[in-house]
Amino acid sequence: MKEGLIQQFEGYGEVARDIEVCRKYGIDYTLEKGSVEKFINRLHPGRMTLRVADIIEETPLDGTLRLVPEDGYLPPFQAGQYITVSLETGNIRTSRPYSIASPPNQTGYYDITVRRVKDGLVSHHLLDGVKRGDVLICSGPAGNFYHNPLIHDRSMVCIAGGSGITPFMSMIQEIVDCGLDREVFLFYGSRTLEEVIFFSRLEAIAGRFPNIHFHPVIEAPPEEYEGLKGLVEGRFIRDVVGDPAGKTFFICGPQGMYDFCVPEIENLGIPRKKIRTEAYAPAAPVSNQPGWPENISPDDRFEIRIKDGKVFSARAGEPLLMSLEKEGIFVPSECRSGQCSRCRVKIISGKVFQPTGTPVRRSDRRYGYVHSCVSYPLEDLEILI
Amino acid sequence: MSDYDVIVVGAGNGGLGAAVTLSRKGLKTLLLERHTVPGGSATTFCRGRFEFEVALHQLSGIGTPDNRGPLWNSLKKLDVLDDLEFIEMKDLNRIVIPGVLDITLSTDLSSVMEELGERFPREKDAVSRFFKLVYSYAFELYSYFTNPAAGADAVPLVKRYAFKTAQQVLDEFFEDPVLKAVFGAYWGFLGLTPNRLPFSYLAILFFSFIEMKPCHIMGGSQALSNALVNKFISHGGTVRFNCAVNRILVKNGSVAGVETGEGDEITARYVVSNASKVSTYVELLDREHVPDEFLKEMSIKTPSPSGFCVYLGLDCEPEEIGITAATNTVMNSADLSDNQYNRMRALDFDADTDMAGFSCYDVADSRFSSEGACQVSLLTLKYADPWLRLPPTRYYAEKYRCADAMLTLMEKVCPGVRDHIEEVEVATPLTFMRYLATPYGSVYGFNQYAKDSLFMEHSRETPVEGLVLAGGWITDCGFETTIKSGISAAGTIMRSLGAER
Structure with missing residues (x-):
């Protein structure tokens, strides 16, 4: 009936002609089958198959895996971003994020540098179990720890701890390779001199490029050591950098380093928004975190009941994600430090501990969704995956 | 026996509207979403101490306590009203052409007419005649769609204006191009410049926003998506996130289920696709199940623009940098012709010719961000084509160059905004x-x-029996209409089941 009406509307003839023309010369959408995925994969592949081309021993503790793409293509990324390696070790399907240490101006390979973690599950597997020629399944590059030219100063004060040097290696290499107009003051905290990753490379770069300044800070140095000793203190920064105003601070390292360095930097009069920190999972034992209930020990165990699924017991001090993985329950994960919400699950009943500042959407909190990589059971739980 | 009565592909507004309705009717329903969180466009993300709203600028159709709108009624049907808090916005839009115009329109009809009459005294009468047209036209539209039997002569305004562009009508009423631009500024919500946009959409927008007031949702649009998922689960529905669908399975001309990204086959008697119509017909269904006529019908349609958006977390209150309205449009000139349309097809953003809108929800409700902070979403419409041609290695540099130019435009209204950016995406x-x-x-x-x-x-008909579409690709776009499309999709399935019995 409406069809009959619109023909009486002013201008109908023209609209009808439009339709006729478009039917003749319109878009053949079938020609674009698969194009959305192809375009997106050039930048943000969900999954990459990478082959280990080389394994480079960096220090007694660290090794670099050089990864090349099976299909010949690696997406560009922003220096400082990470990839997540998915793997199965000891019958546990899990994943770990590693910052890309190689610079983004070449995408022939990605380097990831792995530090051996005492009692670690994955680091030993990657350093001892993986051989040249093996294949690793990885996520596309992700993460928010990079120099953003919209808001970050051209002068960067970078503070690294241990294997936290990797994002800075990528940034520094990019700056010198591409001649970017940026200045870097790198303070690299390490327990011993031997454990400083990329020492000779960093020294060589700093020797050649006046905009790169390299200052290792050694906790337990040899007796004759003349460089900076101890922890990365605010006064070291002031002495080297001079006026810290107009500079953006970047920190990447273990949790202890943030706990120590952020207040040190703030004491220099630097506002919080000028201090960018890479995401990190809480250091074990989690019971040292502020807000952890006194009456619960990390070794307490609680019953986890998955709705319409398995029931098992989990340690309070272990992230829920890890406990699930150990039970053979796969939950996709990426950053494993509470940021990306990939491992989001719903807590139907029971309480979990979440470190303060974990960025969970307000409405997620309301309906009990948590990021399971930084959630620790404090009671028996029923959860929905 | 199928695994499910219905599988809903995609947890956008359309998919959620369908899933909640179907599960409430007792149907065994599976909702699959490829992303980690529900919502599609209706979502938020966190950076630092900010939770950024992705898509919602002004929600239409909620209405006021004594005049409830269509979206309110939809959400009532879905039984989520108790879970949501709506914040009525005081202003319609602040429209700025630096050096020429800076006007804030309120949401009250007589005030809007007064504000415009003051700024454009010579066209005061035209303004009131225009609003009279908008209102009469909206009422006629209503009678046209509810009582088509009355014939074309019962709706003379519809007969006259239905196929006019917004620009043709603005030209008929007004002289001053700046005044025309004030009305045309809302084209950004609709995707076509006024010289291409049907007048109907502009009329509906003004009628709806003034009569039913624009709103925001506490907690952002994610609060809506999460409330709907929660309702779905409470009705016994099953939801799987991180679960893409590769194919919609067809047997003997009828829907049989879906194949997931992991290669699992799940069977169902009905499938609701909240994927785009293009993806549904081209990617999800095998070609042999889509007769040429369906592709022909789709071929006359063109995809709408995409967007370029800068999300800003600021370490100040809105007024400190001169943000006085929740919704803002900044233009460099009153020219909203194809000159502006063509800029959507360019890769770059030109701070001296292009236009952008920005929303600051904290003006409507100070609880939106933490104390001493506010967030802004700065948006311009752009087609994807030039971005698809860009070598991936240049992607990040171009992204920051365009964002930087957007900030330069915003600075014309909010000087000093750059000094307050704490987070940016x-x-x-x-x-x-x-x-x-x-x-x-x-x-x-x-x-x-x-x-x-x-x-x-x-036509709501799909090529495959038991397959129903929902979402912005089969209806006018926006939250109000997409949610309704989901409820309608569920209705189609319920009717089909009823007919069977």
Whole structure:
């Protein structure tokens, strides 16, 4: 009936002609089958198959895996971003994020540098179990720890701890390779001199490029050591950098380093928004975190009941994600430090501990969704995956 | 026996509207979403101490306590009203042409007419005649769609204006191009410049916003998506996140289920696809199940623009940098012709010719961000094409160059904004493409030229029995309509089941 009406509307003839023309010369959408995925994969592949081309021993503790793409293509990324390696070790399907240490101006390979973690599950597997020629399944590059030219100063004060040097290696290499107009003051905290990753490379770069300044800070140095000793203190920064105003601070390292360095930097009069920190999972034992209930020990165990699924017991001090993985329950994960919400699950009943500042959407909190990589059971739980 | 009565592909507004309705009717329903969180466009993300709203600028159709709108009624049907808090916005839009115009329109009709009359005294009468037309036209539209039997002569305004563009009508009423631009500024919500946009959509927008007031949702649009998922689960529905669908399975001409990204086959008697119509017909269904006529019908439609959006977390209150309205449009000139349309097809953003809108929800409700902070979403419409041609290695540099130019434009209204940025995230057309999986990253479904507009008979029929579509690609775009499309999709299934019995 409406069809009959619109023909009486002013201008109908023209609209009808439009339709006729478009039917003749319109878009053949079938020609674009698969194009959305192809375009997106050039930048943000969900999954990459990478082959280990080389394994480079960096220090007694660290090794670099050089990864090349099976299909010949690696997406560009922003220096400082990470990839997540998915793997199965000891019958546990899990994943770990590693910052890309190689610079983004070449995408022939990605380097990831792995530090051996005492009692670690994955680091030993990657350093001892993986051989040249093996294949690793990885996520596309992700993460928010990079120099953003919209808001970050051209002068960067970078503070690294241990294997936290990797994002800075990528940034520094990019700056010198591409001649970017940026200045870097790198303070690299390490327990011993031997454990400083990329020492000779960093020294060589700093020797050649006046905009790169390299200052290792050694906790337990040899007796004759003349460089900076101890922890990365605010006064070291002031002495080297001079006026810290107009500079953006970047920190990447273990949790202890943030706990120590952020207040040190703030004491220099630097506002919080000028201090960018890479995401990190809480250091074990989690019971040292502020807000952890006194009456619960990390070794307490609680019953986890998955709705319409398995029931098992989990340690309070272990992230829920890890406990699930150990039970053979796969939950996709990426950053494993509470940021990306990939491992989001719903807590139907029971309480979990979440470190303060974990960025969970307000409405997620309301309906009990948590990021399971930084959630620790404090009671028996029923959860929905 | 099928695994499920219904599988809903996609947890956008359309998929959620369908899933909640179906599960409430007792149907065994599975909702599959490829992303980690529900919502599609209706979502938020966190950076630092900010939770950024992705898509919602002004919610239409909620209405006021004594005049409830269509969206309110939809949400009532879905039984989520108790879970949501709506914040009425005081202003319609602040429109700025630096050096020429800076006007804030309120949401009250007589005030809007007064504000415009003051700024454009010579056209005061024209303004009131125009609003009279908008209102009469909206009422006629209502009678046209509810009582078509009355014939074309019962709706003389519809008969006259249905196929006119917004620009044709503005030209008929007004002299001053600046005044025309004030009315035309809202084209950004609709995807076509006024010289291409059917007048109907502009009229409906003004009528709806003034009569029913624009709103925001506490907690952002994610609060809506999460409330709907929660309701779905409480009705016994099953939801799986991180679960893409590769194919819709067909047996003997009828829907049989879906194949997931992991290769699992799940069977169902009905499938609701909240994927774009293009993806549904081209990617999800095998070619042999889509007769040529369906592709022909789709071929006359063009994908709407995508967006370029800069999300800003600021370490100050809105007024400190001169933000006085929740919704703002900044233009460099009153020219909203094809000059502006063509800029959507360019990769770059030109701070001296292009236009952008920005929303600061904290003006409507100070609880939106933490104390001493506010957030801004700065948006311009862009087609994805030039971004698709860009070598990936240049992607990040271009993204920051465009975002920087957007900030330069915003500084014309908010000087000093750059000094207050604590967090920033940039979304390009490729970002929208990545998260929405729509062709060309379109954010408004198909473009709505007169030939695609509400008057044309949109067939709800799909090529496969038991397959029903929902979402912005089969209806006018926006929260109000997409949610309704989901409820309608559920209705189609319920009717089909009823007929069977």
